[in-house]
Amino acid sequence: ETDLSDDYSRWRYARDLRASEGALYFAYDHDDRFYKLARIRLDGASAGTAVFSARDFSGGIQAPVEAAGSLYYRGAFSTWDSLMRFPEAPASLEGIHAVVRLAPWPAASAPAPAVAVPRTEKRYSALPYLNPFSLWIPVPLLRTDGTSISLDGGGILSYLSDPTDMNTVVLSAGGDRAGNLGYFEIEWRNLGLGVPLTLYASDAIAFEEGDRESRAYRATRFFSSLSFERGVRGEGTRAFIAPTAQAAFNAPDPQDGSGAYGWAYNEPSYAVGLDIGISNISRKLWRVFAEGSSLALSARLTLPAAEGRLDAVARFSAQRPFGARVTAYATWDEGGVGLDGESLLFGSSSWASESAAEYAREAPSALKWVAGGEIDLLAVSIETQTNLSHLYFNRLFATVGWRGAVFDPEAGASPGTSWPDDVSLVQSLTAKAGAVLSGIPAAMVPVRFSPYAWAALKLSNLSDDDDGNDLAVGFALSVEW
Incomplete structure (x- = not known):
């Protein structure tokens, strides 16, 4: 003492x-x-x-x-x-x-002898541990149109998990002044069956971009999958197969000034599918890029229209000798998909963040097929290790790169270069800047938040007479766990 x-x-x-x-x-x-x-x-x-x-x-x-x-x-x-x-x-x-x-240990302050206390047992429940405010970050709802930016609302993004790690939930909820809608998006993953069962539900305002228009609609979606994974010659490389089922309820904006809760739903759409893939990608939570490669294939069949969709996405990423990330994708969709990867039934595609989204409004809104890719090179990575309230900034980063896409213009007015005559090509130079965030304490929670802003110089539009259509900006948030 x-x-x-x-x-x-x-x-x-x-x-x-x-x-x-x-x-x-x-x-x-x-x-x-x-x-x-x-x-x-x-x-x-x-x-x-x-x-x-x-x-x-x-x-x-x-x-x-x-x-x-x-x-x-x-x-x-x-x-x-x-x-x-x-x-x-x-x-x-x-x-x-x-x-x-x-000093001698005072007898008066010594611990009292243990006393048997009667205890009762009850079935374990994960619900008391799923507190949405245990690990959360505030998220503004930003929308962009070319180089203009609007703040349309905001909410929170939360990660929930129980002590057994049998249940993990990612929840996003807030308000959107476009349609005066309280939006939510929730994904629950459960291991109680011995294999990951994923259930997803969302209700939000979405926009169908294309044909030089942006059409708002209320999108209510449900999705489920059961993923079977197995190591290939060890656990470093894993193969998976996952049957899926989903449903979509869309309510287009009637353009009468009413709120989204009053918009009438169209006929619902349903789909079943199968995803297969193989991956050896691994990443430390604080790194900007991962290490490894992956290939994912998926097939969907809509009901009752019996229209098909096929997707293929290949990724390669390396941290050394310099940070690089390459993505290539191809999609065929009888129901039509936007150049930004958005579909009325399937929602956002797995390659949406690498899509040529800056050209989506100028292209046809329901493309039968689209293929493209993105190359990202790490330009700056600065370790910060600082906090703002309960958010911990692991590092700041910036990348430069290229992305482009080819698609069938369907004889409609389309941006880009005809190459060959029945295919349109669009391409852009890109720059991204953002941060890798985690919560406090984050060492116990394997979740990574990466908000970033991007800008695209639209090379395919430089030769036209519209100087105001040469640059586009956007914001995105990546969540991984």
Whole structure:
């Protein structure tokens, strides 16, 4: 003990006691901030004196030791641990100095003997643990039109999980002034069957882009899948097969100024399908790009129209020797798909974030087929390790790249170059800037948020007479777990 006024709290949360170079080193946290460094000398002229450093360091002080005239410790950051060196030498360690006395353990304050307490058992339920405010971030609802940006509402994005990791939920909810609708999107993954069962539901305002128009509609969608995965010669590469079922209820805007809750639904559409794929992609949560490659194929059949859809998406990503990410995709859809990957029945395609979305309004709205790709190169990656409230900024990043698409113009007015005569080609140079975020504490929650802004220089429009149609901007949020 010492004569310090807060002596009790300094010892109460002492951690990681280590003995080195004639001293006891440990970490303490008396003010509910970061764990800090403390030392008690055991020999020499200063034997029996303690120094409590008052300096806070990101990651805290864990397992401190003295070696070769320096102090070293483990820093526990949001997504990894690092070996760190303390900036002060052991001989000149600054802080609050105090004389330490050894005192007998007071019998009066000793723990009371354990008493048997009757307990009741009940069936486990995950619901009490699924609190949407345990890990959440605020999300503005931004929409873009060319280079103009509008704030149409906002809400929260939340990640929920129970202690057994049998249930994980990603929830997005908020308000949208377009249609005066309270939107939501929820995806629940359950492992109770031994294989991942995914259930998805959403109700939001969507826009059908094409034919030089943007048509709003209320989209209510449901989706389910059962994914069977298996390692291929180990767990580094995994193959999967997943039967799917989905339904869509669309209510177009009648253009009479009414709210979306009053819009009349069209006839519902249903579809069944099968997804197959193989992947060896892996990524540390704090990295911008992953490592590895993947191939995913999917087939859908709509009911009762009996119209088919086929998708193929290949991805390659590498962090070394330089950050690069390549995506190629192709889709054939009898019901029609937009150049931005949006479909009235299937919603957003798996390749929507790599699509040539900046050309979607100028192209036909119901393309029978479209193929394209994107190349992203990492230009800047800055580790930040700072927080804003409960959001932890792991790093800031910027990329540059190219993306393009070819499609069947169906004899309609289409942007781009005819190549060959019955195929249209559009392409753009792109730049993206964003951040990798996690919640606090994030080390226990394997979820990654990556909000970013993008800009596209529309190379296929540079030769026309409309200078205001050469640049497009947008915003996106990637969530992975």
